[in-house]
Each structure stands twice: as C-alpha cells, then as structure tokens.
Amino acid sequence: MQRQLLEQLIREHEVWFADRSQGSCLKLSGVTIEGINLSGRRLSEAVFQDVEFFRVSLRGAAMHRCKMEGVCFKASDLREARMSDSVLLRVDLSYSLLLGAEIDGLRAEDSQFNRAKMDRAILIKSLFKRCSFREASLKDADMRRAHFSHCVLAGASLEGANLSRALLVDVDLRGVVVRDAVFNETRMGPVKVHGTVGKPRTYLDCGAEELDFSSDGDGTDIRDAEGLFAG
Secondary structure: HHHHHHHHHHHHHHHHHHHHHHOOEEOOOOOOEEEOOOOOOOOOOEEEEEOOOOOOOOOOOOOOOOOOEOOOOEEOOOOOEEEEEEEEOOOOOOOEEEEEEEEEEEEEEOOOOOOOOOOOEEEOOOOOOOOOOOOOOOOOOOOOOOOEEOOOOOOEEEOOOEEEOEEEHHHHHHHHOOOOOEEEEOOOOOEEEOOOEOOOEEEEOEOOOOOOOOOOOOOOOEEOOOOOOOO
C-alpha cells in the first residue's frame, strides 16, 4: 500500500475519532503495509481484514477496540501498543515485540503468539480461545482474570507473571516456566503439566483438576494436584 495514501487515511481516521461528524473510520482490507513508522498514532476502532504488516513500527500506538481478522504481523514492533478491548480473529503475532503492551479486555480466537516477546504485557480479563503461545515470553506479565480455553502455552515463560483468578481450561502447559509466578485463586483443568520448570512465588486457594502429567499429553497419567509445580 502506498505510504502517501495510508497517511491520508490515517489522518482522516484521527479526525473521525476526535469528531464523528468529520473524517472517516480507517478500514483496510487485502493490503500489505511495509516499512512504515506508525509509532504513537491513533488507530483506535480501526478495522483490519486480511492485512499484512511487515517491518512496521506500532510502538505506543493507540489501537483500542480495533477489529482484526486474518491479520499477520511480520517483524513488527508493538511495544507498549495499547490494544485494550480489541477483537482478534485468526491473527498471527508470532515473533512480534509486545513488551509492555496493553492487551487487557482483548478477545482473541484462533490466533498465534508463538515466540512473541510479551514481557510485562497487561492481559487482565482477556479471553483467548484456540490460541497458541508456544515458547512465548510472558515474564512479569499481568494475567489476572485472563481466560485461556483450548490454548497451547507449551515452552512459554510465565516467570514472575501474575495469574491470580485466571481460568485455564484445556490448556497445554508442558515445559512452561512458572518460576516466581503468582497463582492466587487460579482455576485450572483439564491441563497438561508435564515438565513445568521452577516453583511459583505463591500458590494459594487454587483449584486444579484433570492434570495430565504424561510427556505426550495423551491422558495416560492423570493425577490430582499433589506434586503440581514441584520444581
């Protein structure tokens, strides 16, 4: 997509967001955005469908309540981006930089966060369905009240993360680092827990059931919570 045209559309969107009687909402479909610096821009409530972001900086951009479907971020920088209350359907954020990003209240389905850098990200009250976080880094992330359903976090780092009152249903936690993580009133089950690394800082008033300790996650070693996160 031509840089000049994109800039014009974003300016119109920023005008529209400030005064709905002027400008127009940004709606992009079937385009590639490459090598553009959109750091700090106001993109809240924009709509992106089948859009590819390649080497785009969205650092600190305001992206509240955006709707994204079939969107792919490649080698893009979303550090400290503000994506609260957005909806993500089939979005690929694998390998993306999401350090300190605000993605609270997010609803993501069938999306990929594999090997994403999400340290210190805010995921409070976010909902993730059928999403993958394989080997993602979520160190010191705020995941309070987040809901993960049918998700894969295998090999991810939750070191220092806060999962108080989080809900994990049918989640793969094999090989996850839980060192210094906080589990207060967390609910889990069924979950695959073989090979978790380290001990949480706290594990209080949690509910865990249908824990699969088998290395293949095939349900051949179901146990109760005794021995969970043993280090």
